[in-house]
Amino acid sequence: MLDKVIFYVFGGIAVVSAALVVTRRNAVHSAVFLITALLATAGIFLQLRAEFLFVVQIILYVGGIMVLFVFVIMLVNLDVALQQIQFSRQKWVALLVTLALAGQVGAMLWWAGQPGKKTLPLPVSVAAPAEKLPANAEAVAHSLFGPYLLPFEIASLLLLVAMIGAVVMAKKKV
Amino acid sequence: MPAALQATLEFLRAYAGPLIASLVIVAVLPLIAGYVVLVERKVMADMQARLGPMRVGPHGLLQPIADAVKLLLKEDIIPEKADFWIFWLAPLVSVTAAMLSMAALAFGPAFQIARDINVGILFVVGISSLGIFGIVLGGWASNSHYSLIGALRSAAQLVSYETAAGMALVSGLLLGGSLQIRTIVEEQARQGVWFIFLAPVAFFIYMVASIAETNRAPFDLPEAESELVAGYMTEYSGFRWSLYFLAEYANMIVVASVATTLFLGGWMRPFASVRWMGWVDFLPPLLALGVAGYCVYRAPRQPVPVQKLVMLGVAGLCALVALLLAVPLLLPAAFFLKAGIHGAFWFVAKVGAYIFVFMWLRFTLPRYRFDQLMRLGWYFLIPVSIVNVMALGVGLVLHWQYRVNLWLALGGTTLLTLLIALWLVWADRKREAEALQARGGPGTPAADSYAG
Amino acid sequence: MLSVNHYLFLSLALFTIGVIGVLTRRNVIVILMSIELILNAVNINLVAFSRLFGDVAGQVFAIFIVTDAAAEAAVGLGIIIAFFRNRETVLADEMDLLKW
Numbered sequence: 130m131l132d133k134v135i136f137y138v139f140g141g142i143a144v145v146s147a148a149l150v151v152t153r154r155n156a157v158h159s160a161v162f163l164i165t166a167l168l169a170t171a172g173i174f175l176q177l178r179a180e181f182l183f184v185v186q187i188i189l190y191v192g193g194i195m196v197l198f199v200f201v202i203m204l205v206n207l208d209v210a211l212q213q214i215q216f217s218r219q220k221w222v223a224l225l226v227t228l229a230l231a232g233q234v235g236a237m238l239w240w241a242g243q244p245g246k247k248t249l250p251l252p253v254s255v256a257a258p259a260e261k262l263p264a265n266a267e268a269v270a271h272s273l274f275g276p277y278l279l280p281f282e283i284a285s286l287l288l289l290v291a292m293i294g295a296v297v298m299a300k301k302k303v
Numbered sequence: 304m305p306a307a308l309q310a311t312l313e314f315l316r317a318y319a320g321p322l323i324a325s326l327v328i329v330a331v332l333p334l335i336a337g338y339v340v341l342v343e344r345k346v347m348a349d350m351q352a353r354l355g356p357m358r359v360g361p362h363g364l365l366q367p368i369a370d371a372v373k374l375l376l377k378e379d380i381i382p383e384k385a386d387f388w389i390f391w392l393a394p395l396v397s398v399t400a401a402m403l404s405m406a407a408l409a410f411g412p413a414f415q416i417a418r419d420i421n422v423g424i425l426f427v428v429g430i431s432s433l434g435i436f437g438i439v440l441g442g443w444a445s446n447s448h449y450s451l452i453g454a455l456r457s458a459a460q461l462v463s464y465e466t467a468a469g470m471a472l473v474s475g476l477l478l479g480g481s482l483q484i485r486t487i488v489e490e491q492a493r494q495g496v497w498f499i500f501l502a503p504v505a506f507f508i509y510m511v512a513s514i515a516e517t518n519r520a521p522f523d524l525p526e527a528e529s530e531l532v533a534g535y536m537t538e539y540s541g542f543r544w545s546l547y548f549l550a551e552y553a554n555m556i557v558v559a560s561v562a563t564t565l566f567l568g569g570w571m572r573p574f575a576s577v578r579w580m581g582w583v584d585f586l587p588p589l590l591a592l593g594v595a596g597y598c599v600y601r602a603p604r605q606p607v608p609v610q611k612l613v614m615l616g617v618a619g620l621c622a623l624v625a626l627l628l629a630v631p632l633l634l635p636a637a638f639f640l641k642a643g644i645h646g647a648f649w650f651v652a653k654v655g656a657y658i659f660v661f662m663w664l665r666f667t668l669p670r671y672r673f674d675q676l677m678r679l680g681w682y683f684l685i686p687v688s689i690v691n692v693m694a695l696g697v698g699l700v701l702h703w704q705y706r707v708n709l710w711l712a713l714g715g716t717t718l719l720t721l722l723i724a725l726w727l728v729w730a731d732r733k734r735e736a737e738a739l740q741a742r743g744g745p746g747t748p749a750a751d752s753y754a755g
Numbered sequence: 756m757l758s759v760n761h762y763l764f765l766s767l768a769l770f771t772i773g774v775i776g777v778l779t780r781r782n783v784i785v786i787l788m789s790i791e792l793i794l795n796a797v798n799i800n801l802v803a804f805s806r807l808f809g810d811v812a813g814q815v816f817a818i819f820i821v822t823d824a825a826a827e828a829a830v831g832l833g834i835i836i837a838f839f840r841n842r843e844t845v846l847a848d849e850m851d852l853l854k855w
Contacts, residue, residue: 132757134310140765147769147792151776156784157443161389163788164436166769170795173765177806180421182798182814188429189821192465194791194828199439200458201832202784203451205839216779217848223778231771238763265421266482268811269818277815284822291826298833301840 135176143169154215156202160195167191180265321406324416328405336552337367343662350666361601361610364617377541382445385538389444394539394546397437401553404431408560409484411570411647423484424561428472431557434550435461438518438525441547442535453534456673457525460515463680464522468512470688474505474695475565488569497568501713504691504720506566508684510660513558515680517551520665524673559657560650567653570646584641587648588629595621682731687724694720762803769796781846783838787831794824 146165153159171186217223273281315322341356341363348355356363381390407426409415420426435458442454478498479487491497499506515522526534536547563569574580598618605611628648631641671679694716701712769792776789798817805813839845 131310131313134307136757136761136765140761143765144768144772147772150788150792151772151780151785155386156782157386157389157440159785159788161392161440163791166792167795170769170799173762173799174802177762177802179802179805179814179817181425182802182817184422184425184429185818185821186798188425188432189825190791190795192429192432192435193462194825196435196439196458196462197828197832198784198788199436199443200455200462201836203439203443203455204836205784205845213781213846215781217781220779224775227771227774227778230774231767234767235764238760238767241760265811265814269814272811272815273818277812280819284819287826288822291829295829295833298830298837 132176136173139169139172139176142166143173157199160199160202163198164191164195167195178265181269321416325406328416329402332402332405332553333371333549334367335556336549337371339552339555339658340370340548341367346659346662347666350663361605361614361617364613371545374545375542379541379543380538382447382538384446386444386446389440390538393437393441393444394543394550395437396440397434397550398546398553400430400432400434400437401550401557404428404557405553405560407484408557409488409564409569410560410650411644412485412642415485420483422482424472424476424482424487424565427484427557427561428469431554432461432465432516434554437547437550438535441539445535445538447538449531449533449537450535453525453531453537456531457518457535460518460522460524460676460680463677464512464515464684467508467680467684467688468516470685470692471505471509471512472561472565473692474502474688475509477692477695477699478502479565484564484569487564488571491568492571497566497571499566501709502566502691502695502717504687504717504724505695506562508688508691509562509566510657511684513562514661514664515676517554517558517661519551519555519661521668521670522676523670524676529670555658555661556654559654559661562657563650563653567657570650572645572649584632584645587645587652588625588632591621591625591628595619595625678731683724683727686727687720690723691720759803759807762799766796766799766803769793769799781848783835783845783847783850784832786847787828787835790827791824794820 143166146162146169149162150159150166153162167186167190171183171191174180174183174186344366345355345363356366359365359369381387404427406416407420407423407430409423438457439454442450442452442457445451475487475498476482478501479490481487481490518525524534525531526536531537536544539547572583574583595618598614598621602611602614602618605614628644631644695713698712698716701707702709773789773792773796776792777786780786780789798820801813801817801820803813805811805817835845838850842849844850
């Protein structure tokens with residue numbers, strides 16, 4: 130029961146604030162709602178007992194990437210932009226196509242989730258006591274530095290490239 | 304409805320203790336912050352050969368309460384052109400982040416709100432770094448240039464210094480071998496040494512970076528009053544302003560607690576593993592007793608009768624604390640209380656010492672210029688912290704795999720780190736001298752204050 | 756009892772909103788933020804399945820996705836700043852120099 134309440138509270142916050150991210154006129158407001166959505170997602174991670182990912186989400190996503198976003202929004206703060214049209218010309222077509230796609234996927238998930246089907250009625254064992262689980266940070270570390278060591282190194286290379294790219298892009302004179 | 308009730312009950316049964324503890328923190332923290340401010344003003348006054356606040360209560364002891372009343376009664380102004388909701392929200396974000404991060408801190412072996420958090424220290428660091436949004440959004444929402452520049456400075460400063468602080472934390476975590484706060488402190492107890500002695504460079508880097516992160520002098524560029532009025536707080540007044548103030552001091556307590564946990568042995572008393580140093584246990588009650596005696600001695604010299612009474616009351620309070628600290632030592636039946644009470648005392652003492660160093664630096668060092676701040680962060684602290692992590696890793700591998708003496712291995716790698724740091728300083732000096740020559744003699748340096 | 760379907764539907768909702776944002780907004784910064792929403796939706800899926808199968812591999816992948824998001828945000832915002840410096844706009848449909 131408690132699990133359900135937590136899920137619906139965090140999920141509801143995430144969906145509502147995601148919708149507000151897309152519809153707000155002011156980019157700073159969008160950023161604020163995106164932060165809310167990301168924090169709600171972090172709550173979902175915590176409910177799924179992914180503690181390390183919860184902290185990664187907060188430190189990296191909210192504390193790192195979003196600070197960067199807010200910083201850039203303030204650097205390019207344009208009062209003119211607030212008066213302009215916020216949505217592009219293809220908005221209705223895009224909306225229709227996206228909703229149709231979402232409807233299809235949703236219907237597939239719904240039918241697969243019905244009792245009687247053998248495909249997907251898989252209970253997530255969130256109700257399992259957390260004490261029974263192995264310590265999350267250690268488990269992630271063993272996985273990350275064991276079988277996934279090569280992807281890890283490639284990710285660090287990617288970050289290095291991105292850093293150099295960002296520096297080159299933001300330089301005044303190349 | 305019964306379902307909701309059932310969920311509430313289920314929630315309360317599991318989390319009633321932590322809820323009450325967090326309520327206590329929320330209620331008591333403003334008072335503590337107020338008294339930290341009073342101590343800061345007294346320290347400042349002492350360093351400047353003044354008396355400091357003396358009017359409200361004996362020796363200004365009731366000054367924080369007077370300040371709080373003043374701030375609460377002040378008019379709360381929201382500028383007309385401000386972004387109302389974000390202006391309203393921003394101080395709350397700062398305070399909430401600072402207070403929430405305290406949930407995972409362990410103020411003693413028995414005082415921890417979130418008991419078994421697996422990623423404790425990262426939780427503290429991550430949540431407290433959310434406070435930056437309060438500053439940035441507040442500065443932006445004020446719709447004032449001073450506020451906006453303060454906010455941008457603050458964002459740039461925090462992003463720059465968080466990297467160095469994180470790397471310094473990694474050094475401590477390598478030694479501790481866990482992310483759980485309790486395990487880290489117990490590991491220091493087991494090894495019989497505070498990690499500050501094993502990783503002094505990391506502690507130094509963390510200290511500098513934490514000063515920058517809490518926007519304290521000499522890195523208080525975001526609220527430099529000679530340049531930006533009050534930085535991001537310019538348009539705030541009354542209660543909202545005091546929330547920012549509270550957040551700043553709560554953040555100081557948080558970074559001090561993290562440093563204490565990771566580098567200063569948490570709630571362990573000094574020389575906990577040395578047998579013949581057991582008499583250190585008797586220092587806390589004697590100290591409290593000494594303070595009580597001094598208060599009694601000063602009481603007759605107060606000018607007003609009420610102040611005499613207040614002074615005696617303070618003396619009584621100190622005597623009570625002394626009693627509380629002495630009971631587990633004198634009564635064998637109450638010995639099980641010793642770890643909790645004395646642990647909390649030593650933790651608070653260490654946090655106090657760390658914050659005192661903050662104050663000391665604030666009144667000693669002049670403020671940095673913004674490009675100097677960025678240069679210090681990016682050209683010195685971050686490279687040194689990265690080198691330090693690598694050197695520490697090498698030292699630990701030498702110790703674990705090749706059975707080299709721990710002190711020898713870590714001492715050697717620390718020396719190496721220091722040499723590289725010296726080389727960095729030398730290279731920076733040289734670069735600056737060359738730049739000066741290229742411009743043709745001494746003069747003001749180029750003013751690209753956002754370089755880096 | 757929560758099933759993995761709950762998480763899949765939540766993820767689907769966030770994903771859809773993100774795609775709508777990418778396709779309909781003009782402001783490039785908001786488009787980038789919508790991409791972050793999409794990546795987050797994927798993360799929810801991965802973590803839910805990781806919990807379902809009791810295998811941390813899903814969480815490891817989510818960490819890689821967060822890394823990727825960091826790289827993407829850094830480069831993307833760098834491009835936006837460079838573009839803003841040259842053209843004084845952040846609107847996607849005014850970025851049309853290559854269409855000439």
